[in-house]
Structures are given as C-alpha cells and as structure tokens.
Amino acid sequence: MIELKNVSKVYPNGTIALDKVNLKFNKGDFVILMGESGAGKTTLLKIIRGDEEPTEGTVLFEGVDIQRYNRTSLRRKIGFAFQDLTLIDDRTVFDNVSLPMQFRGASFREIHNKVEAVLSEVRLREKMYKLVKELSYGEKQRVSIARALIYEPIVLLLDEPTGNLDVDTARAVLNFVEVLNERGTTVIMSTHHLIEFGNKPKGIIKIRKGRIVGKEYV
Numbered sequence: 001m002i003e004l005k006n007v008s009k010v011y012p013n014g015t016i017a018l019d020k021v022n023l024k025f026n027k028g029d030f031v032i033l034m035g036e037s038g039a040g041k042t043t044l045l046k047i048i049r050g051d052e053e054p055t056e057g058t059v060l061f062e063g064v065d066i067q068r069y070n071r072t073s074l075r076r077k078i079g080f081a082f083q084d085l086t087l088i089d090d091r092t093v094f095d096n097v098s099l100p101m102q103f104r105g106a107s108f109r110e111i112h113n114k115v116e117a118v119l120s121e122v123r124l125r126e127k128m129y130k131l132v133k134e135l136s137y138g139e140k141q142r143v144s145i146a147r148a149l150i151y152e153p154i155v156l157l158l159d160e161p162t163g164n165l166d167v168d169t170a171r172a173v174l175n176f177v178e179v180l181n182e183r184g185t186t187v188i189m190s191t192h193h194l195i196e197f198g199n200k201p202k203g204i205i206k207i208r209k210g211r212i213v214g215k216e217y218v
C-alpha cells in the first residue's frame, strides 16, 4: 500500500537525510524503523506522510504518487504521532484530541462520542478535561496517539512513541498499538531501542546514515 522508489532527501543545508531508499509496506504490517539519532527515521516518516517532498524518487500510496494524493484524505488515512508531540499545553485533552474534527466542522455530539471512545482506548478517559500541561510525559504521549486515531487511520506512523517513557508505560503504549495492528491498522514506528512486546512477528528495518542497511523479522 506504500512504496518508496529510490527516495533521497537532501535538506537545503546539504544534509543527506535519505539516500536512495527502496521500501514496500503492506496492509497490516507492523514495521519498526531502527537507527541511531540522525539516521533519517523522522525524515522517512515525514516523507511517507507527504509532509516532506523527496529530492529524488517517488512515494506511492495506494498506487498514487503521494505528492498528488488529495491532502485531506491523506491526513485522514495516515495518522501520526511525532516526537515533538505538538500538543497545545494550555488546552484540555478533549480540545487537543478533537481539534482535527473541529476543523472538519463535525457536530459536538459526534465529536464528544468519538473523543470519549478514543480516550478510553488509551486509558485516559478520566483525564479528558485536564489541561495537557498537567499530564505526565507518558500521558501526553498517549494523548498524541489518541489524536492520531480520531479518524481511524489505516496507517499509523509513530516517531519514538516510547522515548522518555518508563518501561511499564512504554509497554502499555506498545501493547495498545499492537491491538490496533491486530485490528488491521498498518503501523510504522521508529525507535532507537527495542522493547520486547507481544508475540506477533514485527518487521525491522535498520537505517544508518540515510541508507537501509538491513531488513529482518523478530
């Protein structure tokens, strides 16, 4: 469903973040991108979401060049939670999670029901009306994932979802993501450390200095 063909990304300052990357992701995959800091993981995720344009090569989503794919439907189909979280600290959890739906002009009832359901999934239902700045980092991480799930995306991109989390919270987040994957969501997740979780084999893609240096299953 997602295919990268000979994708390179050179930032304006000359940094080669990705170098001739060829990858294929299929529906229902659970793929972990592993690589050191600066390897190009975030850049790869941004390119898959169409947020960064490759300098060379193409990305196909459902067979269509992602740069030509309708932006709104792309945003709905590909949910993401990036490292920097981009949450609004002095707004409630409810506001943060519902923002994408508010932009779409959904009714309050529709928004409320959906937000409540998604927050229950990430076990944050009771924090719905708390301000984001009152939450722990692990809770913020889950708010960010909840927001990514509001449209029931078919692909979920997670950039270091367990970074800065203690082992138990990290495992809880990963278990939840695994449940989503079992329900059919394609998951592509970056990390630089691997925490053991679940039984289903995961594809691991190793990336170093912008190049794919290994593919395996664990």
Ligand SMILES: Nc1ncnc2c1ncn2[C@@H]1O[C@H](COP(=O)(O)OP(=O)(O)OP(=O)(O)O)[C@@H](O)[C@H]1O
Pocket (backbone or CB within 6 Å): 011, 012, 013, 015, 016, 017, 035, 036, 037, 038, 039, 040, 041, 042, 043, 044, 192
């Ligand atoms: N906007 C940008 N402008 C210039 N260089 C950039 C930009 N974003 C990233 N880079 C550079 O591109 C390379 C890849 O960065 P990227 O953020 O994709 O790595 P990463 O593997 O996600 O690292 P981390 O694990 O630290 O998040 C790095 O050398 C980085 O400094």
